[in-house]
Amino acid sequence: MSERPAIILDCDPGHDDALALAVAARFTELVGVTTVSGNVGIESTTRNARVVLDLVAPEVDVHRGAARPLIVEPFFAEYVHGESGLDGADLPAPSRAPASDDAVAYLIETCRRREGLWLVPTGPLTNIALALRQAPDLAERIAGISLMGGGSFGNTTAAAEFNFFCDPHAAAIVMDYGGPLIMAGLDVTHRFQATPPRIERLRALPGRVPQLFAELLTFFSGTYVSRHDVMGGAAMHDVCAVLAITHPELFTADERHVAVETDGAITRGMSLIDERRLIDRPASNTRVLRTIDADAAFELLVESMPTA
Numbered sequence: 647m648s649e650r651p652a653i654i655l656d657c658d659p660g661h662d663d664a665l666a667l668a669v670a671a672r673f674t675e676l677v678g679v680t681t682v683s684g685n686v687g688i689e690s691t692t693r694n695a696r697v698v699l700d701l702v703a704p705e706v707d708v709h710r711g712a713a714r715p716l717i718v719e720p721f722f723a724e725y726v727h728g729e730s731g732l733d734g735a736d737l738p739a740p741s742r743a744p745a746s747d748d749a750v751a752y753l754i755e756t757c758r759r760r761e762g763l764w765l766v767p768t769g770p771l772t773n774i775a776l777a778l779r780q781a782p783d784l785a786e787r788i789a790g791i792s793l794m795g796g797g798s799f800g801n802t803t804a805a806a807e808f809n810f811f812c813d814p815h816a817a818a819i820v821m822d823y824g825g826p827l828i829m830a831g832l833d834v835t836h837r838f839q840a841t842p843p844r845i846e847r848l849r850a851l852p853g854r855v856p857q858l859f860a861e862l863l864t865f866f867s868g869t870y871v872s873r874h875d876v877m878g879g880a881a882m883h884d885v886c887a888v889l890a891i892t893h894p895e896l897f898t899a900d901e902r903h904v905a906v907e908t909d910g911a912i913t914r915g916m917s918l919i920d921e922r923r924l925i926d927r928p929a930s931n932t933r934v935l936r937t938i939d940a941d942a943a944f945e946l947l948v949e950s951m952p953t954a
Contacts, residue, residue, distance in 0.1 A: 650675045653765070664859070678709060700738065702952060711750065794887040795809035804912070807832050817915065838940045
C-alpha cells in the first residue's frame with residue numbers, strides 16, 4: 647500500500663462491519679462513518695458503530711442515516727448477528743451520541759468539500775443512493791465506490807445477497823451511477839472465512855480488543871456453521887470492500903456489467919453479472935472481485951488489531 651486512501655465507511659454493524667471498521671482504521675484515512683438500517687435497525691447499527699470505533703478509532707465521528715429502504719419494507723438479520731447486531735461479546739457502552747442524524751447531508755457536504763474520497767458501503771445502499779440522487783455531481787467528485795454486496799448466487803434468497811435484497815432499488819441506483827465501482831460479492835467473500843484457527847490467532851494477541859473481536863467472531867461463525875452445509879466459519883464479507891482499495895493485489899477481478907433486479911417475485915435483489923462474450927453486450931460498469939488471498943488478508947486483519 648503506497649498511501650492511505652481517504653474513505654467514508656457506510657455500514658450496518660453487524661460483526662463483519664465491525665471487522666471492516668478495524669481494518670479501515672488501520673489502513674485508510676477514515677474520514678467518517680455513516681450508518682444505515684440493515685443487519686439490525688438504525689438505532690442499533692448506529693450504537694454499534696460508535697462502540698466499535700471507540701475501540702479502534704475513537705476520534706472518528708458517526709452520522710446516523712436511513713432508517714428504512716427506499717421502497718420495500720425493512721428486513722433484518724438478527725438470525726445471523728443476534729438481537730443487538732453484535733451479540734457474542736460484553737461490549738462497552740458508546741462514548742457519545744452520533745455527530746449528526748443526517749448521514750446523507752454529511753456525505754454530500756463532505757464529498758463536495760473534499761474531492762477524491764472513496765465511499766465504502768458495507769450494508770444496504772440506501773444512504774449512498776439518496777446522496778447520489780440529491781447530488782448527482784458526487785459521481786464526478788468521488789474516487790469511486792467499493793461495496794460489499796451482490797454475487798452470482800444469493801444468501802438471503804436463492805437469487806439475492808442480503809444487502810441488495812434489503813434495498814434493491816438503492817442497489818440499482820448505485821450500480822448505474824457511472825463512476826469507478828468495485829463489487830465484493832459473495833463469490834469472493836465466501837472465500838475469506840473466520841475459521842477456528844484464525845479466531846484463535848486473534849485470541850492469542852495481547853490486549854482487550856483482540857479478545858472482544860475473537861468473541862464476536864466465535865458467535866458469528868457459530869451462526870454460519872449451523873446454517874450451512876459446508877462452511878468452516880463466518881464469511882468476513884465487509885473486510886473485502888476495504889481491502890479492495892487498500893490492498894488490491896490480494897484479489898483477482900474482472901470488468902463486467904452488473905444490473906440489479908428490483909421487482910422480481912423470486913429474484914428481487916439479484917445481481918445479474920453479464921458473463922457473455924458477445925461483442926454487443928453492455929459496457930462494463932463494475933470491477934467484480936473473484937478470488938482473494940485469504941491467508942494474506944487475515945494477516946492484515948491481525949495487524950489491524952489494537953493490542954495496547
